[in-house]
Amino acid sequence: MSGIQAIMSRMAEIDALLPGKTQQVDASSGTEFASALTGALGDAESAGTATGADAVTAAQKYLGIPYVWGGTDPATGLDCSGLVQRVYGDLGVDLPRVSRDQAKVGTAVPSLDQAKPGDLVAFGSPVHHIGIYIGDGQMIHAPEAGQDVTVGKVYETPTAIRRVLPETSSNTSALSSLSGLTGADTLTALTGKYGVSSGGSSVYSSLFTQATQKYGLPSGLLSAVAKQESNYNPNAVSSAGAQGLMQLMPATAKGLGVDAMNPTQAVDGAARLLKSHLETFGTVPLALAAYNAGPGAVRKYDGIPPYNETQNYVKKIMANLNAGAAA
Template identity: 85%
Template sequence: MSGIQAIMSRMAEINALVVPSTRAAESTSSSEFAATLSGALGDANAGSATGADAVTAAQKYIGVPYVWGGTDPATGLDCSGLVQQVYGDLGVDLPRVSRDQAKVGTAVPSLDQAKPGDLVAFGSPVHHIGIYIGDGKMIHAPEAGQDVKVGKVYETPTAIRRVLPETSSSTSSLSNLSGLSNLSGLSSLSNLTGADSLTALTGKYGVSSGGSSAYSALFTQATQKYGLPTGLLSAVAKAESNYNPNAVSGAGAQGLMQIMPATAKGLGVDAMNPTQAVDGAARLLKSHLETFGSVPLALAAYNAGPGAVRKYDGIPPYNETQNYVRKIMANLNSGVAA
């Protein structure tokens, strides 16, 4: 997905490289190619997030205290503040209050038909809202004195709304690329520069990174500056983006170090700028190491949020987080990502 987004951002460059400016007829085909590719892919950011991504994004706020009227995870969230924050992380703007949030998207008839990521609202008028995660449970900010947590859907919701699809539209959008074969002078993507696949195309134009060596100086500098374990930053970058500075996850995490927009804003960095991203990630990991006292717990906090680590007094019981920590520690111990 991130490679496709990068291609879209570099369309003008690709067109210039693909079709020499001295060949007017082929230049017309190049413009036609750009328009067709743009239409086939559509808005990649808008169509990539799913309900499951909303659940993943919401998990990062588990442990944040409830604050009435709260909209800042650093100080606290109320129920609608949590919902707005989670969907905002995915690039979806929602109204501020629960009664208005309970009207967005499409209606789901019953809890039996609800999918992870759906909004579940309670009361008439609506006075509480949460994010459904399946199995009759939701993530919500309950009330004063409690933290954001996983809880039961305690009564029949008065509204269930689906804001995001169950599956991403990216795959179906890719299938539309077959229409490019009809373009004059471009019988297939392989005719662009001899590349025989979209992957080869992204590699040729520098969309994908060449690996850890491209950022080794940044990793070394930040490691020494913040006193981090050798190889940690490289291992995190490998696990997060496979060293792709243009990567954007379905949950909205961005860049080489896959930093969420809200976190990047708090750190004062541009997540898509590798130099800033590495420095920001280093500061974040140093903070987590000081707070939790071990590399595995710092990694868990980086992936799932410090609130989740505090809540479970250890690595949270999320498959994604446990696999993430296990993979990075294995690479660190073997020296693979050093």
């Protein structure tokens, strides 16, 4: 069986996992096939449920919100359990109001070594504090009065770790089990093998288009961000440690559940992050400022922060977007 035939056979297996049928493509056209497989995976992911990684992404938009005891409204402030309840509520999951009750939901995770992004980490007996684990011994939480929602260390052994959402959606898990012929690594290899192989935005245009449509982003935004961030270099690493095509910081990539050096995953993660910033701040310039400087800085200055790097970053990307719209 040839390589294309083997992949087409796998497409038939993927087809059985989707709510509808995948489109038929000419196996001789690698570019069409890669596009069809990318679309199939996107359909399968969208058909799945929310995951732990989605919880981390949802939590990130509340970074910088001030701690307020008893707070449940981001407009005025959140306490630790108010943050957790709000984040999971955004994903359509109803959780109890207080931390001691939240620490009983879901399924128990035996230790921090086995915790996954999105798990709840609770502290004290009785429980008096709770946060959302993001990996590498870090969590997003609302610490105490006088502080803001932030990323911080899991400062002591949790008294409870609870998994409310799966690490991956059921459809994504099923697809990844189709040995070696599905998933982000294979899609990246396919786009390299069948029709696009080096340099420039054209290599990633299908990824940008798919993520733009999937998350409802302004046309051209992802490509403009990639150009400004890495000049379309998937191997770029900045002096600050930002990585890959979309220049995601390791902690951000971890929170999004993506590999920053994998273009397919990086574009999807950046798209989710930009969508979150757009929903939070309402305009493209403010979303770009949050992508560059962090949402906390945008909230602090109630606009684009007065940092030369961030202001130039926003101006250049907006100029590219406007030039594209005028073209």
